[in-house]
Amino acid sequence: MTKSDLIERVAARLPHISKKDTEIVVNTIFDSMTEALRRSDRIEIRGFGSFQVKIREAREGRNPKTGEEVKIPAKRTPFFKVGKELKERIDATGRAKREAEARMREQSEAGSAENV
Amino acid sequence: MTKAEIVEMIYERVGFSKKESAELVETVFEVIKDALVAGEKVKFSGFGNFVVRQKNARKGRNPQTGEEIQLEARRVLTFKPSLVLKNALNQ
Numbered sequence: 001m002t003k004s005d006l007i008e009r010v011a012a013r014l015p016h017i018s019k020k021d022t023e024i025v026v027n028t029i030f031d032s033m034t035e036a037l038r039r040s041d042r043i044e045i046r047g048f049g050s051f052q053v054k055i056r057e058a059r060e061g062r063n064p065k066t067g068e069e070v071k072i073p074a075k076r077t078p079f080f081k082v083g084k085e086l087k088e089r090i091d092a093t094g095r096a097k098r099e100a101e102a103r104m105r106e107q108s109e110a111g112s113a114e115n116v
Numbered sequence: 117m118t119k120a121e122i123v124e125m126i127y128e129r130v131g132f133s134k135k136e137s138a139e140l141v142e143t144v145f146e147v148i149k150d151a152l153v154a155g156e157k158v159k160f161s162g163f164g165n166f167v168v169r170q171k172n173a174r175k176g177r178n179p180q181t182g183e184e185i186q187l188e189a190r191r192v193l194t195f196k197p198s199l200v201l202k203n204a205l206n207q
Contacts, residue, residue, distance in 0.1 A: 001151045001158045009147045014139065024130055025140045030163050032125050036117040038204055043117045048145050049193075053205060076205040078164075080195030087193065089153045090168055094191030 003030075037078050049083040119145070152193060164197040 001009075007026050011019040033051070036043050043051040058074040082090075119141060126137040148166070151158050158166040173189040 001148075001156050003160050006144065006147055006158075006160075009151075010140070010143050013143050013147065017136065017140065021130070021132075022140070025126055025132075025137075026144060028126055028129060029122055029141065029144060030160060032117070032122055034163065034201060034204060037201070041117050045119050045122075045145060048149060075202075078197045078201060078205060080164075080166075082193045086149055086152070089149070090193050091190050093153055093155070094168075094170065094189075098189060 040076070045083070047083055047085050049086060050081050052079050052081070053077070054079055155191075160198075162198055162200045164195055164201055167194050167196065168192070169194055 003026060007019060007023045010026065011017065011022040014022070033043055037051060037053055040053045042053075053076050056075045056077055059072050061070050061072045062068065063070055123134070123137045123141045126132060126141060127134050130137070132140065148158055152166060152168055155168050157168075168191055171187075171190050171192055174187050176185050176187040177183065178185055
């Protein structure tokens with residue numbers, strides 16, 4: 001799903017709001033999130049997750065091609081932590097799929113055993 | 117920044133009612149979550165990609181007690197920030 005797919009799907013769920021307006025809202029959400037992270041503000045979206053900016057310390061690195069030593073400056077990096085509810089929902093569909101596959105295997109094994 | 121603050125910003129900047137702003141913000145995150153739960157990749161250019169990954173079962177260790185534990189296969193959500201976002205944080 002891309003940003004334009006997101007806009008389409010949100011507009012489809014809210015028939016009283018135009019696609020153009022949905023587009024403005026989606027862009028405003030992402031712009032405001034980027035702005036918050038630039039200010040090193042933590043973002044918390046209940047039921048989804050949180051974003052936080054962490055500082056990666058400066059370190060000595062090496063150019064893997066030339067072997068030359070290079071200084072890597074400190075960097076600010078965004079990190080995402082998935083919320084508990086979403087984390088469980090994502091794993092639950094995976095688990096349901098794994099369990100269904102395991103049952104299928106058992107059944108086919110049981111079936112072939114009966115045929116012997 | 118919280119979801120309530122994003123709603124407030126939509127209300128002030130875009131000119132929807134408070135109710136519509138809340139409904140819009142809520143729906144945006146619901147649509148994203150539903151796509152991820154369905155196992156879809158979610159790519160937002162200029163921001164980053166959310167990808168659901170399958171992790172295989174493996175042996176782990178409780179870092180506090182050193183005790184060996186079995187970690188089950190699971191699906192996890194990962195976020196990879198885009199270069200644009202990473203650069204924006206380091207200007």
